[in-house]
Amino acid sequence: MAETAEALADTQFEFITFSAGGQSYCLEITQIREIRRWTPVTALPHTPQDVLGVMNLRGAVIPIFDLSARFGLGATPANERNVVIVAAVDGATIGLLVESVSEILSVDKSAIQETPDIKSEATRNSILGMISVDESMVRVVNLDAVVDSEKGLSA
Amino acid sequence: MTTKVLAIDDSRTIRNLLRVSLEGAGFEFHSACDGQEGVDIFPDVDPDVVITDINMPKMDGFGVIDTLRSGPNRTNVPILVLTTESSDDLKSRARNAGATGWIVKPFDDGSLVSVLRRLTGHVS
Amino acid sequence: MSVNSIRDTFFEECEELLEALVEGLAQMEDTSDDMEVVNAVFRSVHSIKGGAGAFALDRLVSFAHSFETVMDKVRDRALAVDEKLMGLFHRAGDHLADLVAAARDETELDDEIETGLVNELESYLDGDTAVEDFCFDAVTLDFDGPQIDLGGEDPVSSARVFHIRFAPSRALYENGHEPLLIFDALAEFGSLSVEADLSLLPEFDSFDPADAVLSWQLSLTTSEPETTLHEVFEFVEGLCALEIEMDQTAGPQAIELPEPSALPDEAVSPTPQDTALPQISTDVPVGVTSAETLTGKKPDPGQGKSTTAPATKELRGPKPTLRVDLDRVDRLINTVGELIINQAMISQRIEELDLPTVAHLTNELEAYKLLARDIQEGVMAIRAQPVKPLFQRMSRIVREASDATGKKAKMVTVGDSTEVDKTVIERLADPLTHMVRNAVDHGLELPAERTEAGKDQTGTIRLSAAHRSGSVFIEISDDGAGLNRERILAKAMEKGLVPPDVEFSDPEIDNLLFLPGFSTAGQVSALSGRGVGMDVVKNAVHALGGRVSITSTPGKGTTFAIVLPLTLAVMDGFVISVADQTMVIPISSILETIRPNPRDIHVVGTDSEVVSVRGSYVPIVDVADSLGLGQCDDKNSNGILLLVSTEMQGLTALRVTAIHDQRQVVIKSLESNYAAIPGVSAATILGDGKIALILDPEELIRLAHAPGHDPFAQHSRMELRHG
Structure with a gap:
């Protein structure tokens, strides 16, 4: 059967790209609930460095992760220019502190390459794949891995 | 004019099933959850037909039939007995008490509606 | 309302019925000859059977039937209840609960227990097995059935004429029958002509409107078999004189002449001269006809009604209740939570404004705060439920645990009307089960030991609930031997849970029970071999924002006390x-x-x-x-x-x-x-x-x-x- 528009759409993905720790990352648009300006959070005791604390999102208590710190790129300075990407994963809502949000990227499935065999296993698990855009490379964040490893560390 | 049914049954499940079947067939549905409530609300509901369970708290189905057929408010409204037993003994007891007919549980919608139609002249 | 939601309601209702069943059985223990109680038990089982039938849950229906049949015999005083039968009833009740759960979750249950129970139940029925008088397929008056049966036949070629003589008795009308409606039903099967016989109509002054004086002669041309006609008359059998005979000669013509006026039988065709014989033909709407007017049997439904109708409907019957989707309640609780936060925010903002004269504003704010609290308390009350069903479930645990351990135990509950948040109740079920099981398994002594200690052979497991100063107190106590502290300490040391050289106070030793991986059973019994320790209980209670503590007196027994917040919100x-x-x-x-x-x-x-x-x-x-x-x-x-x-x-x-x-x-x-x-x-x-x-x-x-x-x-x- 010939390729229909529908089948084509199936292989087409939309990502939101952002910058964390100076590097370019992206998340699939369907995972993202909203993007907010950074506001101070309430710190949580006994949590890893990249768990900044919890924030009040319209009555829900959501944890905020510093993605840069998570990838070992140093803590993101907390200032009002930074943004929080609110995302849904596994029925939970979480926030990711990043430096800035860049653009919406629409790519074909075939354009997503597998993560090369990089040294850090934690980092490798946290990256689903890579997309090349012009000269640069965007990493697709594996939210499940981010949250799971955080939980594992903290709990 | 819609045909009004008063269903008296202590089982919520049965009342629900009756409601779905009968409202679907265009009846106006009223229910009571025991015999006493049934005869109490009977004058207000003023139904065209009564469906009653036999085993109920406070007043059983025979009590309902007896009250409706003999008390000060005696009525000739058709009374249909809902029963899990299909024994002739129960049928004749019901008939002697003044019941108009009976339906054996589990009932199917079609036969229930056709019986009611025959007892009331209701048109779907 | 969809079939699925009716199904859901059925299982909800089953829960209530099972509760009533357990409660009834408990009452029967005390007064087995109170027929009201027996009746209530019977009805619970019977209602489960009735509902289950509607969803074709055959296994549930058939077991409930066996159970009900024996209960019916008790109800009829044909069977006396002794300890053995009472035990059987309890086990049958437990199994019924299992069957309901299995039906709900669509899982399979082991047949073995059921077969045993059914055999035991039937042994009380002197051979007249429950299945015999139990017939669920008998569906009355399924008009479609015969037609489907005849599907292969050409309906026209098999059309016949039936002559029916129908003479209702007075009782027929008293039972709510209406001959005209019966004629309507017949008319659906073919073409019908009706002739009323007024010969018995008395003189006007001796006319008793309640008497049945009319009779009818009907002719029906139909392809339906005679049995279908009998089915139409099923309800009035015995209330009338009825003769149905097939016209052997008229059949073939009738098919060509379906109009009543063209029927060969002269008597049925309308003849204007015959004024004494008003006729109803199916071609004429049977609404108001002379026959109906003359019979005068249908009383005005409005008669006498105005004088008797009670004015206050609300005061009658059980307290009206409203069933609400839990999600809606929870959404409401959340919103009210937001409202309270919002109220706090507004108060704080106003305070920060540092206005010069805010007395009246403060009053309004205070009122707002109180209203918000009122709403919240009201909403929380919706979620509150009595602990009774939870406690009732424990009586089964006590029974099973005592059966399995050879101990004798009875359960006593105190304060089971205490209301607790629904979630708390749900999440307390497992810890409570474990504690009750432990109380029997580890707390109580064997009957012989109890006798030796001068105690009643039957141990008592006491469950109590109470509200005290904004908290819920739940206690599980036994009147057993008390904790064996020496053994607990030895065990803890053996497992390396405590250092060997430290002195412990009695309460400290008791609390060792809550350490993970601790088990006091000398050998793993059938009950405690589940890998659940008191630490799990503690964590579960803890997760509910509660605390659990333990007190024990040697020779007197052990008490676990749980303190929980009234609400989780x-x-x-x-x-x-x-x-x-x-x-x-x-x-x-x-x-x-x-x-x-x-x-x-x-x-x-x-x-x-x-x-x-x-x-x-x-x-x-x-x-x-x-x-x-x-x-x-x-x-x-x-x-x-x-x-x-x-x-x-x-x-x-x-x-x-x-x-x-x-x-x-x-x-x-x-x-x-x-x-x-x-x-x-x-x-x-x-x-x-x-x-x-x-x-x-x-x-x-x-x-x-x-x-x-x-x-x-x-x-x-x-x-x-x-x-």
Whole structure:
């Protein structure tokens, strides 16, 4: 059967790209609930460095992760220019502190390459794949891995 | 004019099933959850037909039939007995008490509606 | 309402019926000849059967039927209830509950138990097995059935003429029948002509409208078999004289002449001269006809009604209830939580404005606050349910546990109308089951031992519930031998749970039971071999914001006491500062607050401190330190001590930087979006929209002791790992 528009759409993905720790990352648009300006959070005791604390999102208590710190790129300075990407994963809502949000990227499935065999296993698990855009490379964040490893560390 | 049914049954499940079947067939549905409530609300509901369970708290189905057929408010409204037993003994007891007919549980919608139609002249 | 939701209602109703069943059986234990009670039990089983039939849950229907049949015999006083039969009823009730659960979850149940139970039940029926008089397929008056049966036949070629003579008795009308409607039903099968016989109509002055004086001669041309016609008359059999005969000669013509007027039988064709014989033909609507007018049997339904109709419907019958989807209630509870936070925010904002004259505004705000609280209490009350069903389920556990261990036990409940949040009840089921099972298995002695100790052979498991000062108290006690502390201590040492050289007080030993991996059973019994320890109970209670404690007296028995918050949604707390963070600590856990005189604080060892409170030394735990936030900067002058009592550490003073306020806070789970955090039970949102953590005093104290040589250190570390 010939390729229909529908089948084509199936292989087409939309990502939101952002910058964390100076590097370019992206998340699939369907995972993202909203993007907010950074506001101070309430710190949580006994949590890893990249768990900044919890924030009040319209009555829900959501944890905020510093993605840069998570990838070992140093803590993101907390200032009002930074943004929080609110995302849904596994029925939970979480926030990711990043430096800035860049653009919406629409790519074909075939354009997503597998993560090369990089040294850090934690980092490798946290990256689903890579997309090349012009000269640069965007990493697709594996939210499940981010949250799971955080939980594992903290709990 | 819609045909009004008063269903008296202590089982919520049965009342629900009756409601779905009968409202679907265009009846106006009223229910009571025991015999006493049934005869109490009977004058207000003023139904065209009564469906009653036999085993109920406070007043059983025979009590309902007896009250409706003999008390000060005696009525000739058709009374249909809902029963899990299909024994002739129960049928004749019901008939002697003044019941108009009976339906054996589990009932199917079609036969229930056709019986009611025959007892009331209701048109779907 | 869809079939699925009716199904759901059915299972909900089953829960209620099963509760009523258990309750009824318990009452039967005391008064087995109270027929009201027996009746109620019978009805519960019967209603389950009735509903199950509607969903074709055959296995449930058939078991309920066996059960019901024996119960019916008790009801008819044809069978006396003895201890053995009572036991069978209990087991049958348990199995019925299992069958309902299996039907609901669409799982399969083992046949073996059922076969045994059915055999036992049927042994009470002297051979007349329950199945015999049990016929569910008999569906009355299915008009479609015969037509389908005849599907292969050409309906026209088989059309026949039936002559029917129908003479109703007075009882036919009294039973609510209406001949015209019967004729309507017949007319659906073909073409019908009706002729009324008025010959018995009396003179007008002797006319009794209640008498049945009319009879009818009908002719029906139809392809339906004669049985179908009999079915139409099924309800009036015995209430009328009825003759149905097939016209052997008229059949073939009838098919060509379907109009009643063209029927060969002359009598049925309308003849205008025959005024004495009013006729009803099916071509004429049978609404108001002379026949109906003449019979005059249908009384005015309005007769007498106005005088008897009671004016207040609400006062009759059971208290009206409304069934609401739980999701809706929970959404409402959430919204009310937001409302309370919003109210706090507005108050705070107005305070910050520092307006010169705000007296009236303050009054309005106070009213707003009270209203919000009222709404909240009202909404929370919707979720509250009596603990009775939960307690009732435990009677089965007691029965099963005593059967399995050869012990004799009875259960007594106190305060089972105490209402508790639905979620609390649900989440308490497992811990309670475990504790009750333990109480029988480990708490009670064997009958012989009890006799020897001068006790009643039958041990008592007592379950009680009560509300006290904003908390729910639940106690599970047995009148057994009490805890064997020597064995507990030996076991704990053997397992390396405690260091061998430490002295323990009795309560400390008792609390060792709550350590993970602890099991007191000398050998793993059938009951306790499930790998569940008291630590699981403790964690479950803890997760509900509650505490569990244990007291035991040798020879007298053991009591487990659970204290739970009334609701999981709000809590009264102190708003405090710890280091520079605002936090909340539950008021319920705090015995008193102390602003210590530096003279009363003493350093012990290198960095441990104690405070002297009315002559006794109480260890101090620095909350900031325990949470890893750094210690309060100036120990001696700053800080307030909150005196708390914990099961493991006894009295402890928690040091915080300051107490700001006392208020009700809305509890927000940290776990729903993140994970549990040691020392923190939940979070709340303050008036300024910021999140404050709600502290867990007991956990905090444990954390503070974690690095030391404390016997409970391992426990704390375990919890850290498990989160």
